[in-house]
Amino acid sequence: MTGTISKQALRRLPYYLEYLKKQRDEKQVVNISATIVANDLHLNEVQVRKDLAAVSVTGGKPKTGYVITELITDLECFLGYNNTKEAIIAGVGKLGSALLSYDEFARYGLHIVAAFDTNEEIVDNVKIFPAKKMADLCERLHAHIGIICVPPSQAQAVCDEMIKSGILAIWNFAPTHLRVPPEVILQNENLAASLAVLSQNLAIEIGEGSNDRKG
Secondary structure, three states: OOOOOOHHHHHHHHHHHHHHHHHHHHHOOOEEOHHHHHHHHOOOHHHHHHHHHHHOOOOOEOOOEEEHHHHHHHHHHHHOOOOOEEEEEEOOOHHHHHHHOOHHHHHHOEEEEEEEEOOOOOOOOOOEEEHHHHHHHHHHHOOOEEEEOOOHHHHHHHHHHHHHOOOOEEEEOOOOOOOOOOOOEEEEOOHHHHHHHHHHHHHHHHHHHHHHHHO
C-alpha cells in the first residue's frame, strides 16, 4: 500500500467505501473486482484499479478480485475512520446545529466534543459553551479539529482563536478566505461556490440538450 494518493482519488475513496459496505451487507458479497466496482459506479476501470491498489494491503487476486471485508478495512484505515478524532464547532446557528446533531460523523471517526457560541441564550452545560471558554476546553478535551460555522466577518478572529487554543486542522464553512500558518491544515467548504459550479454545469447541460433537439 502506498502512503500517497492524489486529492482527486482521495475524494473517491469514501464513495468506494459506502458502495463496498452495501455490497457486503445487502448482497453478502465476499469477493469483488475493480471491474465490477468501476461498472457499478460508472467510473474509469483503470482509475479504480489504481485507487484501490494504493490503499489495499493484501491486493486483489486474478479472477477473484479483492476480499471485500479486507478492502473495507483497508479503506477505513487509510481514511482514518477507525481512529476517533476530537473536534469542536464554533457557531451554533442553523448550520452549526445541524453539524452538531449529525450522528453519522461517528462513522467517519469524527467526534464533536463541544460547540461554542457568543449567544448566551443557546449556551447550556451539556455541549454548547460560551466562546470565551474555547482555549481551556480544547486543551482539556484534546481537540485538534475546529469547524467554523460563523458569519464571514467573524471567521478570521475565530480561526485565530482556534489556533491559539491548539487546533491543528480547520474545516471552514464560512464563505471567506482564512489566513492560517503553514502547520495548520485548512479545508474550505464554500457552499456558494459549489452551487455556482452546479448551476453552470446545469446550464451547459440544458444548452447542449436544447441544441441536440434543434439538430
